[in-house]
Amino acid sequence: MNAPTTYAIGIEFIGTNYKGWQRQQEVASIQAHLEHALSKVANHPIEVIAAGRTDAGVHASNMVAHFNTTATRTAHQWLRGVNTLLPNDIALRWLVPMPDDFHARFAATARRYRYITLNQPYRPAILHRQVTHFYEPLDVDSMMAATLHFCGTHDFSSFRSSLCQSKKPVRDIHHIKLFQHGAYFVLDIQADGFLHHMVRNIMGTLFAVGTNKLLADDIPHLIKLKDRSQLPPTADADGLYFINAYYPDKFQTHIPNLPLTPLWLNLPV
Structure with missing residues (x-):
């Protein structure tokens, strides 16, 4: 054999x-x-x-x-x-x-996601269930300012699902950036790992900031609360994409670096 x-x-x-x-x-x-x-x-x-x-x-x-x-x-x-x-x-x-x-799981040093929002009055047909449609105008500057508070190592209990099974709520966000391409808002986030619904709960909070229901400077307080019930609703799954995992050099050199599909996942940060 x-x-x-x-x-x-x-x-x-x-x-x-x-x-x-x-x-x-x-x-x-x-x-x-x-x-x-x-x-x-x-x-x-x-x-x-x-x-x-x-x-x-x-x-x-x-x-x-x-x-x-x-x-x-x-x-x-x-x-x-x-x-x-x-x-x-x-x-x-x-x-x-x-x-x-x-x-693939235990050797990974980082995981990366992108969350794609289509911000326009009418719902999409071609991209149905492949992006999150948000019809209200969004304040992109306030949302960008809010992302700065998430970077680094924090206890993300406020941003985890009640069904999350992880014993450790502390995660290190390596980078989190929100950028706009026309009607598309793209959140690019990379961390050592993610809790259940963590990215979607962060995005739901950014939607609240973008519609002036929260201030960007409210984020540190929400993190310290460690209470999911005090935060806005979870954003839909439709716009969330796992786009990569990263490994030590002895493994990473073997892994192909191919363009991502759909094309918006290749948009520069």
């Missing part, structure tokens, strides 16, 4: 039709579809471990994951075979062999 090989993979998906990444009984998940397709191609059961666990309705343009297999296949055979078996809203983008000690 061949020795197991560890592969890193990149997956893109539209999460609208799924209850999130994680495999669950009796509901559709990204992980379950991917494991089914990989197992068929490998001709043995395969478990896939992702860098992050997106929740229901959240999308990804480059979710990094890994799996181990004794099967011998070319990269073309993996990609062609798996993508033939996957639903149309999930695709395997790339696959590369990795050192045996690579772990």
Whole structure:
């Protein structure tokens, strides 16, 4: 029998039709579809471990994951075979062999998301469920000022879901930037990790700032409260995309640096 090989993979998906990444009984998940397709191609059961666990309705343009297999296949055979078996809203983008000690979740030093808001009076049709539509005018300067208060290491208990299972609410946000391209507002955020609904709760708070329901300078107080009930509603999942995970150099050098889709995920910060 061949020795197991560890592969890193990149997956893109539209999460609208799924209850999130994680495999669950009796509901559709990204992980379950991917494991089914990989197992068929490998001709043995395969478990896939992702860098992050997106929740229901959240999308990804480059979710990094890994799996181990004794099967011998070319990269073309993996990609062609798996993508033939996957639903149309999930695709395997790339696959590369990795050192045996690579772990997509535990080796990751950072995860990065983008949240896309379309700010216009009428709802979109072509981009339905792929961006968050916000019809009220937004004060972008106030929202940009508010983002400055999130950067750094904080206890983000105020910004976690009541269903969050993490034992440690402290996270280090490496960068958080809001920028505007026409009617699109793009939040780019990277941290060592994220709590359940953390990005969506931050975005919901920024919407409150953008509509003058909160001031930018209210953010430090809201963080210190450590009380989710005192904050604005959670923003919709539609606009949230997992766009990358980052690793130490010995792993990162193996991982392809490909353009992201949709194109707005490549907009410069």
